[in-house]
Amino acid sequence: MTLALKTTDLARTFDIGKRLFGPPRAQVHAVHPVSLDVQQGETLGIVGESGCGKSTLARMLVGLLPPTSGSIEIEGRALDRADPAAFGRLIQYVFQDPVSSLNPRKTIRQIMEAPLRQLHGLKGRALDDRIAELFDAVNLRPEFLSRYPHEFSGGQAQRIGIARALAASPRILILDEPVSALDVSVQAQVLNLLADLKSRLGLTYLFISHDLAVVEAVSDRIAVLYFGSVVETGPAESLFAAPRHPYTKLLAESAPVVGRPLGGAQSGELPDPLNPPPGCAFAGRCPRASDLCRSEVPHLRAVEGDQFAACHHPITD
């Protein structure tokens, strides 16, 4: 197995209260140094709640946002500059809101042509053939090409978004909440389409979602993000079934499951990003927290087999 994507200590800091001269008033660490390896053909699921840094991470991976530090390697080639065009041929992005990711004043054909012309220099017959091929791949009818985005339902618009991402012939797709804006019956259609495309085109996926069940259903491996750091990674089968980090356990227990009684979920919120706690960010909500947790940041380490957790007191059976 070769590595499709490797990040080394990728981090991003945002300045708050910029001044014309001099340093900013404060800094927020949206993503703490993250090191991830994704194998060729693998689907890595990334879960986390709002504000955990998952979208910032995704935007860095496709070059829409320059990282503050760290490096990105795609198939062994380092990509450090934030130039979406350089990233574009290797890695593409599927957006959460399918309708707002399509320019309302362009026809679908114009939207589809952009990456083919800009990244691959296609013209004329070759361009038309490629568009037809892509539309066929995502099960859309060719007559849709002359229409405008507002004429489509969410599910259809998301297929167009996927077709546009595939037009760049990337090796990796970043799927940022690709189905959370869709109805459940349509959600399953799109997920199955993605699975089918992956096996046919030999793609690698990074699947970002807040929906644990969906991530579990599509991923090989899952990374859990909390407050900008990876707190646990592991195989999809065992991560939620036998969580090692108390936060993962809280997530798994919070997911609504038929027949499970309500309650038991403790309150608590994310720490203030302007004033982060010194130790583990989860310590304030954690039932297992000790003094060590409140003073020292835990690092990711193997707990059992392929399961890694950033916890001083991981849950072991």
Added chain:
Amino acid sequence: MKLFLRLLFRNRLAGFGAVVLGAIVVLAVLTPVLPLHAPNETNTANRFLRPFAEGHLLGTDHLGRDLLSRLMWGTRLSLAVGFAAALVAGLAGAAIGVIAGYFGGRTDNVTMRGVDMLMAFPYILLALAIVAVLGPGLLNALIAVAVVNIPFFARNIRGITVGIAHREFIDAARLAGMGHTRILLTEVVPNVVPVVVIAMSTTIGWMILETAGLSFLGLGSQPPQADLGSMLGEARSALITAPHTSIVPGVMILLIVMSVNLLGDGIRDALDPRLRSGALARPMAATRVERKTVPAPEGEGLLRIDGLETQFHIGARVYKAVNKVSLDLKPGECLGLIGESGSGKSVTALSVMGLVASPPGVITGGAVRLNGQDLIGAPYEVLRALRGRKVAYIFQDPLSTLHPLYRIGDQLIEAIRVHEPVSRAQAHERAIKLLEDVRIPNARARARAFPHELSGGMRQRVGIAMAMANDPDIIIADEPTTALDVTVQAQILALLDDLRRSRGLAILFITHDFGVVGQLCDRVAVMYGGRIVETGPTAEVLEAPAHPYTRRLIACVPELGGGRRVLAAIPGLPPAVDDLPQGCAFAPRCDKAQDACRKGEIALTGAARQVRCLYPEVAP
């Protein structure tokens, strides 16, 4: 385009403006071919002739020049200068605004501060300064007026561009390998053009006025060339003795500016999608009711909905959003209403208290009875007294339902005092208690917070506190946890469940999530295409769904702990409710559909467990 014209002329004043302006423009264009005197032909013997004098319809000015001719030539010039100035200002301002808004950061800061400096001068002073430097003349007056108006366009367009530059399609264009220039020209500009057009249409009148002002001061058109401002300026000395020389150009300026402004407002209203439907301009306090018969109550219940029909009438189309829906809610019971978007679940809930926006919403049939009292068609005062007092709502996004400018404590106090004559201090104590009841830590301090200072979960707690403010009997919760994270969702659901048990609240819980329904609700009703297709006790429906739609919808939703798998999808799309198929609405997507499913009306059958299907999965 046709739609645009129809909308424009629906606004009578705008139509009037369009006709007047059109006539003026046509006359101005035709001026050179009209049989008029030469505008600069002087004849001092005939000076200050009154209107309707022979050969001079509008009379003559102080040099005996024909006023009609000068008026027409002057109008021509003033219109041309006004349009040109608007065009120059619009294009230059839009270019600055687009560049500043798109690049942001330092570029934005520097350019916009420059624009601010331009704005800091009184406009007439700035125009005078420009003309003073360039020298008087119509072209220089045009430049001055254009420059003075650039900041207005630049600021306006910058605001719009900032919004567009952060939209996802711009990111998508960058990922498609487009450079900045190409993105600006092909992605941003087409979205900005309508705004530029609207801004221009509303400012042309102003620019004509400003040019006339400069000409009036002798800084614009130079004698003997006529434009409306210079005509006024020349007539000034004879204002008392020969008032018609001032009135004629004055009336023309009035007509032009008024018609341009009326038309401009009309264009803005017609192009703005929010104003286009006309719904925003005149919403009714309660949904319009047009029902012929009132169905008899079918049974007991705290809240009974019998055969409710709510439709949206948009143009010639009728959207049957809610089609003969019957539900009942007992005290202390939680009923889940489940369905996909467009299934009519939210419209059902809003119809209860007449909250569906009218127009276009119309309740065309059925009854909603609260303790036996029919609410459909009840006078507004009755509905108002019951809204919040007996039946309260919790909505999906508390950020958009809480007022952003008031502190949450004050909003709660207002909610309490609307229905109860208590003092402000008492209401304040009640508000704190409510915030404590929904388990907001440090309630006294948080009451002074603004909605944006709270997290999503905390805001939804405030939304619940607001609903609980008057101790209602029923809470209608429309997807209250959809926008929240799972850990927060679990907290909110636990809170709702607690409140229900401790206060005997009845809850109508609207959601698309079976997991949530399974945890919270006693009974569940499944909606599809505006109708209830299945209803029954939650556990039974989830364990053995009778309607194929319910079964397949449940199968679509992955459940945590199932591992990696292929999901069972339902092919096709939910039906559009303005074009429902005959028979069962689900038949086109159903693998068990027979010919009988595609005709006639399929009834909801069964008692405690009801299903609207000819070939149910299990016998109800």
